Amino acid sequence: MIEVKVSPISDGEFNRGVFATQDIKKGELFHEAPVIAYPNEQHEHIEKTLLADYAFEYGINHTAILLGYGMLFNHSYKPNATYEINFDNHTFDFFAYTDIKAGEEILINYNGDVDDQELLWFDKEENE
Numbered sequence: 001m002i003e004v005k006v007s008p009i010s011d012g013e014f015n016r017g018v019f020a021t022q023d024i025k026k027g028e029l030f031h032e033a034p035v036i037a038y039p040n041e042q043h044e045h046i047e048k049t050l051l052a053d054y055a056f057e058y059g060i061n062h063t064a065i066l067l068g069y070g071m072l073f074n075h076s077y078k079p080n081a082t083y084e085i086n087f088d089n090h091t092f093d094f095f096a097y098t099d100i101k102a103g104e105e106i107l108i109n110y111n112g113d114v115d116d117q118e119l120l121w122f123d124k125e126e127n128e
Contacts, residue, residue, distance in 0.1 A: 001030050002069060007105060010074055017074045017105045024100040031094040032086070033070025037062045056092065057112070058085065066092055075120065076107035082114050 001024065007017030024030050037058045038046075046052050046063070054071040058064035065071065070092050073081070082097045097114055100106060110120050 002106065004069060004072055007074055009105065016072055017107075018069050018072050019105050020100045020102050022102045024096045024106075026096050026099050028096045029093055030081075030096060030106075031069055032089070032091040033066040033068040033094065035064040035066055035070075035090050035092060037064045037090070039063075059087065064092075070094075073106055073108045075110040077109060077117055079107045079109045079114050080104070081106045081108050083108060083112075 001020065001022055002018050003021050004016050005019050006015055010017055018031075020030075035056075035058060040061055040063055043052075043055070043063050046055055051065060055063045055065060056070075073094070080096065080098045080100050081094055083092045083094045085091075086093050094106075094108070109116060111118055
Protein backbone atom coordinates (compact mmCIF):
# COMPACT_ATOMS: atom_id res chain seq x y z
CA MET A 1 0.00 0.00 0.00
CA ILE A 2 2.97 2.34 0.68
CA GLU A 3 6.63 2.48 -0.27
CA VAL A 4 9.70 4.64 0.27
CA LYS A 5 11.09 6.48 -2.75
CA VAL A 6 13.14 9.57 -3.55
CA SER A 7 11.07 12.66 -2.72
CA PRO A 8 11.11 15.76 -4.89
CA ILE A 9 10.22 17.96 -1.89
CA SER A 10 12.99 16.75 0.40
CA ASP A 11 16.41 18.28 0.13
CA GLY A 12 18.02 16.40 2.99
CA GLU A 13 20.92 14.02 2.74
CA PHE A 14 18.66 11.00 2.28
CA ASN A 15 15.96 12.77 0.32
CA ARG A 16 13.23 10.15 0.87
CA GLY A 17 9.49 10.14 1.33
CA VAL A 18 6.57 7.73 1.62
CA PHE A 19 4.36 7.20 -1.43
CA ALA A 20 1.07 5.40 -2.04
CA THR A 21 1.33 2.30 -4.24
CA GLN A 22 -2.46 2.20 -4.61
CA ASP A 23 -5.35 4.60 -4.08
CA ILE A 24 -6.07 5.22 -0.39
CA LYS A 25 -9.52 6.47 0.61
CA LYS A 26 -10.04 9.36 3.02
CA GLY A 27 -10.17 8.02 6.59
CA GLU A 28 -8.43 4.74 5.73
CA LEU A 29 -5.77 3.43 8.13
CA PHE A 30 -2.74 2.71 5.97
CA HIS A 31 0.16 2.30 8.40
CA GLU A 32 0.73 1.41 12.06
CA ALA A 33 4.21 2.41 13.16
CA PRO A 34 5.43 0.74 16.36
CA VAL A 35 7.25 3.05 18.79
CA ILE A 36 10.29 2.90 20.97
CA ALA A 37 9.43 5.28 23.79
CA TYR A 38 11.82 6.76 26.32
CA PRO A 39 11.46 9.22 29.22
CA ASN A 40 11.80 12.90 28.27
CA GLU A 41 14.80 13.36 30.58
CA GLN A 42 16.76 11.00 28.28
CA HIS A 43 16.04 13.19 25.25
CA GLU A 44 19.12 15.34 25.95
CA HIS A 45 21.18 12.42 24.62
CA ILE A 46 19.08 12.14 21.45
CA GLU A 47 19.43 15.91 20.92
CA LYS A 48 23.11 15.32 20.19
CA THR A 49 22.21 13.15 17.19
CA LEU A 50 20.38 13.37 13.88
CA LEU A 51 17.53 11.39 15.48
CA ALA A 52 16.41 14.55 17.30
CA ASP A 53 14.81 15.79 14.06
CA TYR A 54 12.77 12.59 13.83
CA ALA A 55 11.52 12.12 17.41
CA PHE A 56 7.82 12.52 18.24
CA GLU A 57 6.13 13.59 21.45
CA TYR A 58 4.61 10.53 23.11
CA GLY A 59 2.33 11.70 25.87
CA ILE A 60 3.40 14.13 28.56
CA ASN A 61 6.45 12.34 29.93
CA HIS A 62 7.86 10.47 26.94
CA THR A 63 9.32 10.89 23.50
CA ALA A 64 9.25 8.21 20.81
CA ILE A 65 11.23 6.98 17.86
CA LEU A 66 8.88 5.50 15.26
CA LEU A 67 9.64 2.28 13.47
CA GLY A 68 8.31 1.12 10.12
CA TYR A 69 7.85 4.09 7.79
CA GLY A 70 6.79 6.36 10.65
CA MET A 71 9.86 8.60 10.63
CA LEU A 72 9.99 8.93 6.83
CA PHE A 73 6.81 10.91 6.11
CA ASN A 74 7.60 14.43 4.93
CA HIS A 75 5.89 17.56 6.26
CA SER A 76 3.23 19.77 4.72
CA TYR A 77 1.05 22.50 6.19
CA LYS A 78 -1.61 21.09 3.83
CA PRO A 79 -1.22 17.37 4.53
CA ASN A 80 -3.07 14.51 2.88
CA ALA A 81 -2.57 12.25 5.93
CA THR A 82 -2.76 12.49 9.69
CA TYR A 83 -1.80 10.31 12.61
CA GLU A 84 -3.13 9.34 16.00
CA ILE A 85 -1.15 7.96 18.89
CA ASN A 86 -2.44 4.56 19.93
CA PHE A 87 -1.11 4.17 23.47
CA ASP A 88 -2.79 0.77 23.94
CA ASN A 89 -0.89 -0.72 21.00
CA HIS A 90 2.20 1.53 21.30
CA THR A 91 1.84 2.66 17.70
CA PHE A 92 1.33 5.80 15.68
CA ASP A 93 -1.59 5.06 13.37
CA PHE A 94 -1.54 6.89 10.03
CA PHE A 95 -4.80 7.71 8.23
CA ALA A 96 -5.61 9.34 4.91
CA TYR A 97 -6.87 12.87 5.61
CA THR A 98 -7.91 13.21 1.97
CA ASP A 99 -8.17 10.69 -0.85
CA ILE A 100 -4.62 9.80 -1.86
CA LYS A 101 -3.90 8.60 -5.40
CA ALA A 102 -1.43 5.84 -6.25
CA GLY A 103 1.99 7.40 -6.81
CA GLU A 104 1.25 10.46 -4.63
CA GLU A 105 3.59 11.34 -1.79
CA ILE A 106 1.97 11.00 1.63
CA LEU A 107 2.49 14.09 3.76
CA ILE A 108 1.73 14.84 7.41
CA ASN A 109 1.77 18.05 9.43
CA TYR A 110 4.65 17.72 11.89
CA ASN A 111 2.76 19.98 14.30
CA GLY A 112 0.49 17.01 15.00
CA ASP A 113 -2.71 18.73 13.89
CA VAL A 114 -3.62 19.04 10.20
CA ASP A 115 -4.77 22.64 10.69
CA ASP A 116 -1.80 23.87 12.77
CA GLN A 117 0.07 26.46 10.69
CA GLU A 118 2.73 27.33 13.30
CA LEU A 119 6.13 27.46 11.63
CA LEU A 120 8.36 24.49 12.37
CA TRP A 121 12.01 24.74 13.42
CA PHE A 122 13.34 24.32 9.88
CA ASP A 123 11.02 27.00 8.48
CA LYS A 124 11.93 29.38 11.30
CA GLU A 125 15.64 28.89 10.52
CA GLU A 126 14.97 29.62 6.82
CA ASN A 127 13.13 32.85 7.68
CA GLU A 128 15.93 34.16 9.95
